[in-house]
Amino acid sequence: MQTAFRMENLASGYEQVRVFEGLNLTIEEGKVTTIIGPNGCGKSTLLKTIGRILKKQQGTVYLQEQNMQNLSTKDIAKKLAILSQTPVAPGQLKVEELIAYGRYPHRNNVNRLTNKDEEMIEWALTVTNTIEYRNRELAQLSGGQRQRVWLAMALAQETNILLLDEPTTYLDMAHQLEVLDIVKSLNEQHACTIVMVLHDINHAARYSDHLIAMRKGVVMQTGTPQEILCAEVMRRVFHIDARIMEDPVTNTPVCYSYDILKETIK
């Protein structure tokens, strides 16, 4: 199995603040891998660092076994797309125009779209189910619609790897699943490698092949949803007393309720 990412002795953070260091981790190709952990554990920082949005402070990241440092940012953009946590675009921009931005790494003529570009934009519109409001301005869209448009832009980038930083935040329950279902189908039907950060551990368990559980900049445990979503790991990672059962429909573990561990409250 080829690796999508391999990190060696990786350290990253902001200015003087080291969020994590000495991190060694591999993420497999063709799988859905989700990073979970409490606030401030470094999950977003990790995602941003392997997506080269954030400069690493130390160590090496291999993207499909190539040292990322030796790849141009444009070449990386052909291999991986990132949907950031709080994307911003001018409200007057049309849906189609924003999605066309995703074609940037493939474009030679900046003023004209090729047939291939048009094709990919159509595909992205179809997959994300945004085709009906392709001519609308972003300002006229709801939060759920807008998130799918951003996802479409990342898809138009035509990459094998997709990094998603909390793609369901601020969405209502139905729209959360809508986004995750698209992500799932991308993985299943287009062999897209997905690496994402999710807050909801039940979603993480249901939609992922692998989970990476972090706390305070340290990878506490990696494994299948069954291995991670258990009382013992939940206690160590989230400091919660989790009550877990198996969802008979999806056959994935579900944390149906929990309490805060009394002894850890400071």
Next chain:
Amino acid sequence: MHKKASNVFLMTMLMLLLLILGASYLHITNGVFDMSVTDIIKTLLRLETNSNFDLVIFEFRLPRIVIAALVGIGLGMAGVVLQGITRNGLADPGILGINAGAGAAVVIFMFFFQLRLMTADMSSWMSILMMPLFGFIGGTIAAILIFSFAMKNGHLDMQRLILTGIAINSGFGALSLFLSLKMSAQDFESAAIWMAGSIYNANWIFALTMLPWLLILGIYVYRKSYLLDYFQLEEDSITSLGIAVEKEKMKLLLASVGLVSACVSVSGSIGFIGLMAPHIAKQLVGIQHRYVMPVSALIGAGLLILADFIGKTVFAPSELAVGIVVSIIGIPYFLYLLVKSKA
């Protein structure tokens, strides 16, 4: 949909060209010495030569119109670039202190070389050519200072950018004032007029000196204008698309500093054009920068020719520096933008 946008663009460009022609017509026919259109056409086409007309048209009015147009184009384009890379609609060469930096450098130049800048004659070709260079150096220093103070963890902090800009602006302004106060009365007067932003001593040498800068940098930023579309997204998304954000921003910043400096070195500090022109352009043709850029350039040119015309006629025979006229129009508009952006 695509067709429509480009049609609007072409129509707007056409209207603006007509506006510029109209403003130029007013400018060239009116003044201390009124002339009729036929006189002007006859003189321009060399059908009839009258030494008085020749002098007024070729030595006074035409270079002035050309300089106003060139400066307007430069400031209009630089404004689009600066607003684009800072993602801040209030960014303007004047507010960011680039004007003041370039201005201070030129005043230092005037101070140490005792150049009677405003009465430049052909023998001081070299020193005239030195002025844009000094302006460029000053503008670049100001820009580097502002950006290094505003840069935080590799990111441009907007609030810091504006605050630093204001500080740098008044710092360089004070330096210019200090030096100009130490000048001889005559030099001081020309320095003061120059700092207020004026083009009434325009001559062909000035036009020729700034033309190559404007051509090279103008074409460069126009070719890069598509990038400004992407810069409307937040930094993470731009990086994700494979754009070397900091590098491209730096290149564009340097180019716009060059444009502003070339303008400032011939016309002094003219504020607000770089602020207003891009905003008006976006109202007219939307947010695609390959349309915004040329439209903003023409708006800049038109506004400046018109402002210079107003400046020279309203209080005739005494003249009002064009920078002051622009500010009189610009300040209310600027306040309006501030109020609007608060919401």
